[in-house]
Amino acid sequence: MTEKQERILETALSLFAKDGFSATSTSKVAREAGVSEGLIFRHFENKEGLLNAILENGRQKLTVIFDSIHHLEEPKEILRRVIELPLTIDEDQRPFWKLLYALKWQADVYDDSMSNPMKDILIPVFEALNYHQPELESELVMVLMDGMASHILLKRSGNVEDIKELIFKKYDL
Amino acid sequence: MTEKQERILETALSLFAKDGFSATSTSKVAREAGVSEGLIFRHFENKEGLLNAILENGRQKLTVIFDSIHHLEEPKEILRRVIELPLTIDEDQRPFWKLLYALKWQADVYDDSMSNPMKDILIPVFEALNYHQPELESELVMVLMDGMASHILLKRSGNVEDIKELIFKKYDL
DNA sequence: AAACACTAAGTGATTACTCACTTATCATAG
DNA sequence: CTATGATAAGTGAGTAATCACTTAGTGTTT
Known part of the structure; x- marks a missing residue:
């Protein structure tokens, strides 16, 4: 995971959460993350792939919490x-x-x-x-x-x- | 309230509810309602005005229900x-x-x-x-x-x- | 004839996404 | 050590399509 890759995930999550997924453009994510727009597609294939990466990221942290309760x-x-x-x-x-x-x-x-x-x-x-x-x-x-x-x-x-x-x-x- | 006006409100509500407000384009609303796109802006000024008309519509019906309970x-x-x-x-x-x-x-x-x-x-x-x-x-x-x-x-x-x-x-x- | 409902064909801006290209990383061969 | 070459990371200028919205004009009511 590159530093810029993490920046993209972080700012995308923040923008998606604040303004909504479809109301957030990839160009805005790129601009706010200080990254070229093309890089988003290089790493995450498309906008939905970016969303999925964010969700997968969060789900993993979630599992840890669940398990700790289950025990x-x-x-x-x-x-x-x-x-x-x-x-x-x-x-x-x-x-x-x-x-x-x-x-x-x-x-x-x-x-x-x-x-x-x-x-x-x-x-x-x-x-x-x-x-x-x-x-x-x-x-x-x-x-x-x-x-x-x-x-x-x-x-x-x-x-x-x-x-x-x-x-x-x-x-x- | 014209028939076409009602058609616009009805299909817009349906699409906004199904796909989300910002993911629904005015052209799609017009197409699905069988109406020219310009008519939406004539009657509701802009996309947000269309949303507000829908919400105001619903809120009125809501008040009736609330009052009936309050009594x-x-x-x-x-x-x-x-x-x-x-x-x-x-x-x-x-x-x-x-x-x-x-x-x-x-x-x-x-x-x-x-x-x-x-x-x-x-x-x-x-x-x-x-x-x-x-x-x-x-x-x-x-x-x-x-x-x-x-x-x-x-x-x-x-x-x-x-x-x-x-x-x-x-x-x- | 004046207001109204409505349409069709536009407008510039923005959309998600691509492409040709440059730069950084790094293992291996000379 | 350095040179070479392959691979990944990153850029920026494009693309066609679509966006919200406008405008000019046509019928219809009153």
Whole structure:
């Protein structure tokens, strides 16, 4: 990975997240990255290839987080970690998440790859906690997390920490 | 409102919702609507004006629904209606909601106009039901609804009706 | 006849992408 | 050590197509 290659990925992610994928031109990415436009196509073949490289990059970091949760033993500890996941997104990861959430609505792009691993984590938790409908409870938590993530990524004021505590209370965590 | 004018609004909404605002060209809207491209600019001034006309159109229908809930008396009945709102989106309203949710992520566009009216409805409900933190509970419900709406609009399988029932049970509705 | 709805053929700017070319990297042969 | 040559990295000026938008003009209503 060249330095210029990384610059392209970095500024493309930032621009895609801020203005949207199709509203961001390759020429703008090149200009902002201080690179010739041709270089983008040399390294990433086309605009979509650039997007895929960005997504693949982010997905790898994601797997690490998932695995670290999966290795925990105590069910309530796992549930706590899962629920507060949206709150643990740190500043430099935000553009990636914004891009991911924006792309969901982009027709063809939508990707459920995060959904199943999460279910695999949550269902055993609710089984261990003797909930009546573990699968349904898992889906509900995932819906909640989706809402929380949107809430946080779009910076809608409110105190997210308090909402988290409220959810913890409801699940007796 | 001319027939062609309505055709433009209708097909533009459909295309914006399917492919995104900036990925949809005015020429495509015109072609699909069976109309000359110039007509779009005559009636709506520019592409953004077309978008605003679509949004204004939808917002008016929205106000009607909000008011009908606001006029109810029984707190639990209100809460029930609010929570099942995402499930009552019928097929011909879906494109509007998809567009609205997609636009949230479009940087400059985001619009909180739905948030405050909803809070005004929910806070009195939780006060009447003697919840400890009415405002926080309202925010949580709104976050949940946001998640549910995404879930439904993106057609992620699962049984939304069952999830709704589970939520009802948790709020003792 | 005046306002209105509408079309067809434009406008310059910008789009994603290509191509011919130069420069840097680096292993191996003399 | 240096020269050679292959490969990858990078440039900048192109390309046709498409973009949002305009303009000049044609029918239709009132």
